[in-house]
Amino acid sequence: MRILLTGADGYIGRRLKRVLMGQGGISLRLMVRNRASLSSEIRSDIDIVQADVLKKETLDAALEGVDVAYYLIHGLARPNYRELDRQSAQNFLDAAIRNKVKTIIYLGGLGEKSSASEHLLSRIETGEILSSRPDKVRCLWFRAGVIIGSGSASFEIIRNLVQKLPIMITPRWVQSRITPIGVDDVIGYLDDAKTLSGSQNEMIDIGSEAMSYGELMLRTASAMGLNRRLIPVPFLTPKLSSYWLTLFTPVPYSVASSLIEGLKSEVIMTNNRAEELFGRHPMGLEASVEKAIDEIRNHQIISRWSDSGGGAWEIDHAHDIATAVFTDRRVLSLGDKSPEAVYKSFCAIGGGNGWFGYDWLWKVRGGIDKLLGGAGVNRGRRDSQSLRIGDSLDFWKVVDLVENERLLLYAQMKLPGSAWLEFKIHQGNLIQSAYFYPDGVSGRLYWYALVPFHHLIFANMAEKILERA
Numbered sequence: 001m002r003i004l005l006t007g008a009d010g011y012i013g014r015r016l017k018r019v020l021m022g023q024g025g026i027s028l029r030l031m032v033r034n035r036a037s038l039s040s041e042i043r044s045d046i047d048i049v050q051a052d053v054l055k056k057e058t059l060d061a062a063l064e065g066v067d068v069a070y071y072l073i074h075g076l077a078r079p080n081y082r083e084l085d086r087q088s089a090q091n092f093l094d095a096a097i098r099n100k101v102k103t104i105i106y107l108g109g110l111g112e113k114s115s116a117s118e119h120l121l122s123r124i125e126t127g128e129i130l131s132s133r134p135d136k137v138r139c140l141w142f143r144a145g146v147i148i149g150s151g152s153a154s155f156e157i158i159r160n161l162v163q164k165l166p167i168m169i170t171p172r173w174v175q176s177r178i179t180p181i182g183v184d185d186v187i188g189y190l191d192d193a194k195t196l197s198g199s200q201n202e203m204i205d206i207g208s209e210a211m212s213y214g215e216l217m218l219r220t221a222s223a224m225g226l227n228r229r230l231i232p233v234p235f236l237t238p239k240l241s242s243y244w245l246t247l248f249t250p251v252p253y254s255v256a257s258s259l260i261e262g263l264k265s266e267v268i269m270t271n272n273r274a275e276e277l278f279g280r281h282p283m284g285l286e287a288s289v290e291k292a293i294d295e296i297r298n299h300q301i302i303s304r305w306s307d308s309g310g311g312a313w314e315i316d317h318a319h320d321i322a323t324a325v326f327t328d329r330r331v332l333s334l335g336d337k338s339p340e341a342v343y344k345s346f347c348a349i350g351g352g353n354g355w356f357g358y359d360w361l362w363k364v365r366g367g368i369d370k371l372l373g374g375a376g377v378n379r380g381r382r383d384s385q386s387l388r389i390g391d392s393l394d395f396w397k398v399v400d401l402v403e404n405e406r407l408l409l410y411a412q413m414k415l416p417g418s419a420w421l422e423f424k425i426h427q428g429n430l431i432q433s434a435y436f437y438p439d440g441v442s443g444r445l446y447w448y449a450l451v452p453f454h455h456l457i458f459a460n461m462a463e464k465i466l467e468r469a
Contacts, residue, residue: 002026003068012107031051039388070105085125108142118258138199162226169231170230174214179268182287223286326438331430332466362394387401408422418437419435
């Protein structure tokens with residue numbers, strides 16, 4: 001069986017990829033927008049096609065000879081994502097028909113079209129497009145609600161809220177009903193679907209038991225050994241709720257507002273096709289929460305909601321760094337320290353490990369970024385020691401990583417320009433460089449205002465990296 005997995009560097013895609021790679025009897029092809037977002041081991045062992053659903057001419061190479069194609073693509077990061085999602089789905093369907101693909105497997109969201117938010121409506125429209133040609137290609141359309149798993153956006157929001165707030169003033173949406181499901185069950189259904197017999201389209205709702213958001217939060221807290229209290233009030237609007245989530249959880253305002261907007265309508269299962277077709281019984285909420293917490297404690301988070309590029313791959317970083325107007329560079333001799341030790345040291349920066357000094361300044365900048373709708377520093381990192389290309393690191397994104405040689409971070413904070421932070425080992429030296437390309441006068445004023453802080457932060461950072469090595 002020849003399988004194409006799209007979104008292989010995303011939250012669900014990374015996990016499904018691990019399952020599929022461990023099976024025999026299939027030929028797996030991965031479709032990503034940037035090959036570098038996958039590990040070097042995978043790039044050497046698996047067939048990888050670099051393609052983009054918005055570029056029709058790239059899709060035939062990805063879908064040629066494929067029997068089953070997983071569609072795990074969603075463009076929430078872009079302002080006009082709903083229009084782009086429709087275009088992406090149509091392009092993919094057309095290419096699948098041209099290449100005689102037998103089955104498309106799509107993961108969307110629960111919800112009714114009449115009451116859905118724009119975010120959920122986009123997921124529904126994508127499913128309708130992919131299902132629109134049953135005479136040419138079968139579509140198995142899975143619909144899930146809140147996904148409980150280490151690194152999922154929904155779970156990180158809930159976990160952070162119940163950890164930080166013993167008493168929560170909540171809006172009316174906590175009374176809305178939802179059907180949560182553990183991420184392992186989602187992966188299990190998607191995996192089982194590839195061998196599902198038949199030729200007709202299927203809409204398959206997946207989940208465990210229905211409950212309110214309030215019950216979900218209280219039961220999650222209980223599974224974590226916490227006693228929490230909710231006080232619903234009528235005056236918290238979706239906008240205020242979004243700011244509340246932004247301040248207390250790792251997600252930026254854009255993600256929080258999309259999720260909050262979707263909470264106005266109930267997202268519960270409307271059919272029992274999952275049990276009828278697969279006979280699978282999803283694990284309960286408490287078991288899913290306990291497994292997620294165990295993965296976090298043991299540093300086994302396979303993927304996070306922020307894994308996808310978010311536009312970072314569309315930038316020519318080499319060119320833009322070369323044309324940066326401002327640079328702050330520190331060059332220090334490695335001395336008796338090995339390149340391996342220094343590389344390991346600067347790859348441990350950020351998240352819970354801190355920024356090797358003046359962490360309070362980083363937190364102030366992160367707080368400002370949160371207020372402006374950015375990622376902030378509490379997004380943290382997936383793992384406390386290891387990094388991979390595509391990882392989020394506070395308000396940075398890892399865009400290049402060369403073992404024992406280089407780490408390049410691209411700024412995803414709100415600022416008047418583009419910024420990069422590079423750590424490089426070259427000819428016995430650690431070269432630490434901050435690059436900034438300003439947008440007009442405001443960008444230049446921003447850089448000059450921060451020069452005194454840069455002198456403190458960056459000089460100390462380079463020294464501490466070598467000390468830790």
